Amino acid sequence: MNPLLREAELIETRRHFFGRAATGIGTAALASLANPELFADQPQTQLGAMGATHFAPKAKRVIYLFMSGAPSQLDMWDYKPKMLDWYDKDLPESVRNGQRITTMTSGQKRFPIAPSRFKFNQHGDHGAWVSEILPHTASVIDDLAVIKTVNTEAINHDPAITYIQTGSQLPGRPSTGAWLSYGLGSMNENLPSFVVLHSTVNGGFGGQALYARLWGSGFLSTRHQGVSLRSNGDPVLYLSNPKGISGKMRRKMLDNLAVLNQQRFDEIGDPEIQSRIAQYEMAYRMQTSVPELTDISDESRETLDLYGSDVTKPGTFAFNCLLARRLAERDVRFTQVFIRQWDQHGNLPNDIRRQCGIIDQPCAALIKDLKRRGMLEDTLVIWGGEFGRTIYCQGGLTMTNYGRDHHPRCYTKWMAGGGIKGGIVYGETDDFSYNVQENPAHIHDLNATILHTLGVDHERLTYRHQGRDFRLTDVHGNVLTDLLA
């Protein structure tokens, strides 16, 4: 089916729904519009352009924990004990093999090996190696599929993060969450289907830049773009009534607005007016549902403890992980949590220890919390950044201090839950964590796999724009079937 037409048909369908809701039953319908309780009885979901999934989905929703700046796989996941013997020796030319590197280190005279200063231990039934700076994550290793061979072509942050989020290094394409909102629609009419959360580090922001395009809708309708849920000010932009306008006054205003708009509709007959009446009701419902969502006072002490002490501070990664679980409970399709400051060109050991201290416990807590609520099986959790880091040192090298440049050829991400096999390590890299040795996982493959768990064939979720059927995975991508449960 031509997806463009399909989208147009859906818009029509929705209009008809709202049209019926308000005109078919005359004044009674107006009452229902004025009264959210009545309106809430109407179907709560919107179908996506696909209508139905291409095949039975394992995951209903996604929580994507994005580590912006590119965490070092070498110090967290990809254990390379042989490198200790290589300390301060040059990376063999046969390993680098003329591959392009960034202009930040391409002028360096030497590429001295910097082994990780951290201890690694084996965890889980499969004895996966995990760095000492991830003790909590190690405790849920049996639920994770650790993918050591993720790779990309981009070597700088902006193109790389744009690439993994949208399938293209250049601006203009829809993000993964937008594709899912477009394809699968929304499961909760009171909340956006794609939510973005930004995390503070030590109380502030900073680090590599993020861009609205990373949760943008590209050429898809702007309805599909991610909505940022903020930790200061209104959680959703413009959510609060202006000062001096009480909830009661607002309700009265909306009731009258609906009546006036309805009158206009009776005269003019434009179904768009009906749609606007419904949007105002939805906005009103969001004014209630969003504060309920972000108010964590109903969480048990035990749950809060699980996520760690930061969890009560809005905007922290821990708080955002808990919020992600609450969003998942409310069937928000796609939640993306960003945390920055992983771009460790120098002083890496100190900085990565700090970062892991922030993310380790909440990541593990999210897995445990979802699991004990029976939600892990249909919630896909993804962790990782836009590329990896080099085995060779950038700047001064000692056994305990070093920096690492960008490395696109292999790095580690993990996935868990919805449709993913837990307790596995996928792919192998060479001794230098420089090249993939077996089972590469290109970021297009990863995105294809994400869609697959949601019942979406990445080759068939398309949108015609400028005469071409576009998709998240461009013309690439293979589902990594070994990862599937």
Place this chain on the structure above:
Amino acid sequence: MKKNRSALAVLVLLMTTPFAAHAEVDFSKDILPILSNNCFQCHGPDAAQRAADLRLDLEEGAFSELPTGEFAIVKGKPDHSALMQRITEADPDLKMPPADSGKSLTEKDIALLRQWIEEGANWNEHWAYVPPQMPALPEPVAGWEQGNAIDLFIQARLKQEGLSPEKEADKATLIRRLTLDLTGLPPTIAEVDAFLVDTSDQAYERLVDRLLQSERYGEHMGRSWLDAARFADTHGLHLDNERSIWPYRDWVIKSFNQNMPFDQFTIEQLAGDLLPEPSLSQRVATGFNRCNVTTSEGGSIDEEYYVRYAVDRVETTATVWMGLTAGCAACHDHKFDPLSQKEFYQLFSYFFSLTERAMDGNALLPPPSVKVPTEIQIAEKARLTSESTAANQEVAVILENAEYADPFEGTEFPVYAKADVVWFDDELPAGAKPEGNTPWEFVESPDHPVFSGKNSTTRTGEGITQHFFTGATDGPTIGEGDVLYTYVFLDKENPPETIQLQFNDGSWDHRATWGADKCFGAGRDYEGNRRQGDLPELGKWVRLEVAAADVGLKPGAKLNGWAFTQFSGTVHWDQAGTIGAPQLTAEQKKSLAIWEHYQKTVGSSVPENIKKIIDVKVEERNEDQIAELRKYYIENVNPDIAAKLAEPRKKAAELKKGLEDLEKAIPATLVMEDRKEMRVAHILERGEYDKKGEPVESAVPAWLGSAPEDAPNNRLGLAQWLVSPTHPLTSRVTVNRYWQHYFGTGLVTTSEDFGVQGEQPSHPQLLDYLALTFIESGWDIKQFQKLIVMSSTYKQSSRVDQTKLAVDSQNRLLARGPRFRLDAEVIRDQVLQISGLLVGTIGGKSVKPYQPAGLWKPVGFGGSNTSTFRQDSGEALFRRSMYTFWKRTSPPPSMAIFDAPDRETCQVRRARTNTPLQALVLLNDVQFVEAARRFAEQVMTHGGDSIESRIAFVYRSVLAREPSAKELQIVGTLFNEHLAEFNESPEAATELLAIGESGRNEALESEELAAWTMIVHLVFNLSETVTKG
């Protein structure tokens, strides 16, 4: 391939549209889309993907013998055509299109193909690639209103479909529609009244003419163009720093207001710099293709970005002027349209040789740029220049008349000892920006060791830690043999492993290290890590000295930064500076001989020519040398003469500074400029910058017609080709966008794609009529707008008849007038205008009106100059929305929520959604609440005394119409209820009225004003208010 243009021209005339049922199959409309959608992937223009040697996009290929001996298509004989056999094949392995292609033909498609072959398989080109031909005008339909030729085409079609047009909209609706369409603002009550009382036949036309003369017209038309031009105020990639290119935006507005013909508008933007002796305005115009996103991300590879920028320019230019999706051909031959990859890179070549740099440097004005002074600035510059010349003249005269005799007659010269010159002690030097892992910590005695002054600075850390500053303005200039010094105190209990000093003269690569090699540059012995020895003695102040030359600081280098770095431990630092020459006393300076001796013995900072003279023995100097040295001394050193010169010199300096400040204040803008040596473009395999194939030269795709004979083969020639009257696309694409402006949808829905995959035009003859009329008018843009709005089609009522809705939900046939939601900018500008808040200034630097706090921080890079949003105040809050500062990576949310594009890429068609977030903006954004309050004040002062008259005032101001009796009743009741509520809680009224930075009319009673504010706000939120009806 020889193209059969005349045959196609006839066909275009015969062509019907999607709604019409017709007997004969039309190749371009019915067959080509089927082939394109289902077959071209493997049997289309892309040579690399072609299967079975069958090419269905060319007539020659479709009818030639296949390697199997079969023929895909045999004219008149579907049963002998392999194509028919394969698409109806039962065997899934043989059936076309293949199952795994995800494509399949419908029964209708197959029937159409069969019918087409039966009817002789007439072959023609895609309609849009054949120049338009002037169609015959359809006969007018009797009894229907016709304003001009547009209506003949529209109505002929309506009649054919059994539909009829709506009556003309009432005058109030018309003036609102027209004013919004031509200016982006609503009409005032006075304007509405004037139009209502003008009952002459020319009333409407006069209104049109008035609005076309309004300066608001240029702003409104320009705004859509800026979407296409991807205009914004930041670079877009990575740091997303501010960019100065708004003079280009102002050029667009001015061009529309001056009604610059579209061909000139095109040429100046694409190639104004290549015109003979281009004017400043023509150079500013070339900003069009400097609006693309750029980067300066560390680590990026230049070559990759030169390619990306040129690709973006080709894509944008092709979309805007040709509705051609050229980008597809960057990686391979276009799958659907005849654009080959080679042709893409021939177009690319036009844009590949700019003098721009790949890295924008995160600068406000990455070169090339031009200064764009205002008239006032030009005059001011002339004044300052002339006064400055006069002041310099005065100095010259004094010098000319100066007399000098050296008072020193002895031979014993003074001794000049080198001494410490303290740069900073106790506090940071002027201009220094302190930074560090943790902030600078100053401590005092007796609790802490202090070497001099009242404090020292200290740090305790793990691993490499440091504190430092950059940006100091009074740093020492390094002289020959200079030494840098500071004092250090290492803690006995917790000593560091390494200490390191770093000096910044623009680069930090000047370091001196003591102790273990563990700080910056470790592992290398070079200027950036010069080992000075072991750690100094613990527990006491030790003086550290570093020879400037040892760490690569060359004479003339000026320090602006200094870093104290350590590896672990606790360290105190105090006083820092240079050991350099002392100054001569004023008395000593009075002697040329002493001064000269000083220069020789202490080392000098005089210019090279003077130094050379000083090096010559006194007795060996010639007259010229003596005179030159004396002149230098008098002008620059002698204190007596300096005193005489003080006043005039001060004046000259002030004027010079004034000129410099003026220069800095003169805005500048990014422009295009070609390199002298053009770069050779190559076909890039899969579009990858480092996979160079065959070199190509600039050329236009010949299948769209050749360039005019005298056109140069550069961007100018490209622009001339685009606007040559025979170009099949430019005029069609342009008039289609104008049509879209008024009717919400173009005659071709896909205004960005006129290719084979694009939608067919709803009214092909009308499109050609308009395209040719536009060219014949001399590309007169205003005249063309007038043509559209003078049509009866445009003036129809937009009431939605349910029968018509069922037949034509998208209103493509135009059996009713246009009706759709206003654009983001118009929605905001409208309430600013109605409330009287709108500041009408045209152009200038972009402004930052209200935006919810904390939007830029969570996404911005720390070092970016757009990582913190600083809201403007005053008039800047109330400018038209097109002047709102556009940060690409975090666009103004109230605009984005109403579908304003992100401006990262070219956009010629906006989406129009209807979402709850839009409701939240209208309900709660301070901009709208404040405007409601300000307008409520007018309602109370100008809306009469009764509730009814005031409500009428609101409706007439916002919607240009009177309220109905029922509306009066509903709104009146609501007003009384709100008033009662505010009377009950007056503090609520006070709170509501305090919203927004503009002051309030204190003479008005709060509760009543608050209640009216609620009423106005209600009307601002009506669906009708945000809709053009």
